[in-house]
Amino acid sequence: MRVSIVLSGLLGFGRLVSSAYTNASVAFTYNRTSFLLHGESYQMIGGQMDPHRIPYQYWEKRLYAARAMGLNTIFSYIFWDQVQPSQDTWDFSGRNNIAEYFRLAQEIGLHIVLRAGPYVCGEHEWGGYPYWLSNIPGMVVRSNNAPFLNASKVYLDRLAEEIRPMLVQNGGPILMAQIENEYGSYGADHVYMEALRDLFYGAFGDDMVLYTNDGGYSEDILNGQIEGILAETDGGPQSGFLARDQYAYASSLGPQLDGEYYITWLDLWASNSTYDTDAGDTTAIESIVSDLSWTLNNGSSFSLYMFHGGTNWGFQNGADWAKALTPVITSYDYGAPLTESGGITDIYLALREMIVDYLGNETLPAVPKNETPIAIPEIALKPVVKLFDILPEPVVADYPTNMEKLGQSHGFILYRHTVTSSVSGILVPGDYPRDRVLVYVNQTRVGIIDSIYQAPAKVNLTLEAGDVLDILVENMGRVNYGPRIPDQIKGIVGNVTMGESILKGWEMYNLPLELPSASSSMSTLELASSSLSNSGPLFYAGMFDVEGEIADTFLHLANWTKGVVWVNGENLGRYWTVGPQQTLYLPGCYLKKEGNEIVVLNLEPSEEMGAVNGVVNRLWGNNPDPDAP
Ligand SMILES: *[C@@H]1O[C@H](CO)[C@@H](O)[C@H](O)[C@H]1NC(C)=O
Ligand SMILES: *[C@@H]1O[C@H](CO)[C@@H](O)[C@H](O)[C@H]1NC(C)=O
Ligand SMILES: *[C@@H]1O[C@H](CO)[C@@H](O)[C@H](O)[C@H]1NC(C)=O
Ligand SMILES: *[C@@H]1O[C@H](CO)[C@@H](O)[C@H](O)[C@H]1NC(C)=O
Ligand SMILES: *[C@@H]1O[C@H](CO)[C@@H](O)[C@H](O)[C@H]1NC(C)=O
Ligand SMILES: *[C@@H]1O[C@H](CO)[C@@H](O)[C@H](O)[C@H]1NC(C)=O
Ligand SMILES: *[C@@H]1O[C@H](CO)[C@@H](O)[C@H](O)[C@H]1NC(C)=O
Ligand SMILES: *[C@@H]1O[C@H](CO)[C@@H](O)[C@H](O)[C@H]1NC(C)=O
Ligand SMILES: *[C@@H]1O[C@H](CO)[C@@H](O)[C@H](O)[C@H]1NC(C)=O
Ligand SMILES: *[C@@H]1O[C@H](CO)[C@@H](O)[C@H](O)[C@H]1NC(C)=O
DSSP states (O other): OHHHHHHTTOOOTTTTOGGGGGOTTSSEEEOSSOEEETTEEEOOEEEEOOGGGSOGGGHHHHHHHHHHHTOOEEEEEOOHHHHOSBTTBOOOSGGGOHHHHHHHHHHHTOEEEEEOOSSOOTTBGGGGOOGGGGGSTTOOTTSSOHHHHHHHHHHHHHHHHHHGGGBGGGTSSEEEEEOSSSGGGTOOOHHHHHHHHHHHHHHHOTTOEEEEEEESSHHHHHHHOOTTSEEEEESOSHHHHHHHHHHSOGGGOOSOEEEEEESSOOOBOSTTOOOOOOTTOHHHHHHHHHHHHHHHHTTOEEEEETSBOOBOOTTOBOEEESSSEEEBOSBOOTTOSBOTTOOBOHHHHHHHHHHHHHHTTOOOOOOOOOOOOOOBOOOOOEEEEEGGGSOOOOEEESSOOBTTTTTOOSSEEEEEEEOSSOEEEEEEESSSOOSEEEEEETTEEEEEEETTSSSOOOOEEEEOTTOEEEEEEEOOOOEEESSOOSOOOOBOOSOEEETTEEOOOEEEEEEOOSSOSOOTTSOOOOOOGGGTTTBOOEEEEEEEOOOSSOOOEEEEETTOOEEEEEETTEEEEEEETTSSBOEEEEOGGGOOSSOEEEEEEESSOOTTOOOEEEESSOOBOOOOOTTOO
């Protein structure tokens, strides 16, 4: 491959042409020991921060905070599903205006490392893949598969068009791009990785510096590297560096970069999963500082994963899969130096001190002042409409169809069957529950089958002619990390059975819930509180004003079991009493002084629901799952 590049007359800077190494007019390259920016040695003091997880109104101050801590490089994932929501539509607006994010970074004095996947993991829905890939015949993701590479090419070409002026060779801040993400811990198909390399060169030009990033273990490096492409590792720091020297192709060796130094770890929904952070833990912070100080003094580069995690807005969260589904919580705080709401932590301050020490005389911008969140007094919420009373036109068929085939990415699908002759037994909603299945008979909840459990609850029913069976299936997040599983399809896959009977005759309702289908202008629904438990999902709505200055707040829905919250049309994400997250981040930029509208989809109304208010400090903690099998 290298030979054919040379023969075709293309210069592979940083790949093979050593005379290019010291050429100052080559914007960015590397030699065996250093990254070289305009011919000068460049050490990446990096941190991960993804535009899609931050309100765009806050990009500038988050980037400034990164620079003020001493970072010079932002590592940024791009989520394919966000920018190409359907095969024919592109969205580079709002939080997807990546070019603008990069432009702001440059203005603030930061460089960018592009992590565009196409597979990024990142605890994001399906690792960034758009749902519609599942509808393309012959599609096999993360592999040397024509339909997959074809779709990837369309994405990378369009992304390149969007951000081309931001490449360092065009005077922008983007230094280099990562191919795939830790592929070596998933597969070992070098032909696939080489095909992706060629798509990146095709989209971004042959002078783009590319690299792979794998776990710092022999197998991962052997599996994930591409000959002639810089091989970097993550985790570590030291173990990955030593392993790389031992296992990477000689032509893939270069300056050492710990591509993801884990500050803490992600958090998952479950009664026994706690919020993970090292803030306040002096010993743990000393160990982070010592690792990273070692890395810098070693002449190597790093990227903090995460510098600032932000929020999995709406339904963006992914899930892990080990023995059961473990969905990622709405917050992507990650115990990062800069909190979800932009707060400066003791981790931030300790790292800044270490970096200032290391840099010696370089002046950094001042540490931004912590903004004080506001409290919002109890918001009066009224039930306004039943989800089952505002269903869209159904798709009618003999047997169920999955979410993707119904043209939907995330949210819910309601499957309705009217019983024609008596039937009884355990309800089996397709091959396996995907993911959280609420079961109703005549709109009374009779069971919940939840795939977060290895052995989900069994719902045993006896139904008579005329009974209406409703199966509401929630996509809790497609798996971004875990062993190979056959597919990432949501809704119901296969037939619904009870005992020996296959249930025939379905109405299927698409409920993507991009926007709430209810509003505070609807009149109050009169409900006896005793009818709440086991009722169908209800929308609640209310209005509130902000007293004094507008600022961030954290919404607390005390004792509300599970659901989704929108404020002024922004989907703040899922809440769930199991925790560890007990409040939802509501940034001040989504608020106005007067007439803020809140809408809550309450999946499991109960008599226990407490006050809904805004608090100044996030609440973390776990409650028992009322729906545990
Ligand atoms: C340096 O790079 C520039 C831009 O690619 C090229 O035009 C020039 O010929 C190179 N000079 C040397 C000495 O390689
Ligand atoms: C890489 O470039 C740096 C900066 O010019 C130089 O100090 C270093 O010796 C070079 N390393 C190698 C192996 O050429
Ligand atoms: C690749 O995509 C193009 C349109 O984008 C389509 O015409 C072509 O058939 C696709 N090829 C494969 C192998 O999927
Ligand atoms: C919580 O932990 C217990 C014991 O380790 C385990 O059996 C159970 O499945 C866990 N629950 C969830 C939802 O992860
Ligand atoms: C950096 O660390 C590696 C071991 O991980 C070591 O081999 C190398 O000599 C160190 N380099 C410097 C400049 O300290
Ligand atoms: C830091 O010191 C070095 C060496 O004394 C000098 O070349 C450089 O300009 C100084 N940088 C700043 C930002 O003062
Ligand atoms: C389902 O419930 C019925 C009636 O209570 C009972 O007879 C039957 O054994 C149950 N089936 C299973 C598989 O538990
Ligand atoms: C459900 O509603 C139907 C239609 O009103 C009725 O025939 C049936 O008896 C009801 N079933 C139950 C269990 O209440
Ligand atoms: C569902 O059952 C029908 C009737 O037995 C059968 O024709 C169909 O193939 C089944 N669908 C699946 C996905 O198994
Ligand atoms: C939540 O419910 C429990 C159990 O009913 C009750 O003891 C507690 O006071 C409630 N908390 C709030 C904040 O409403």
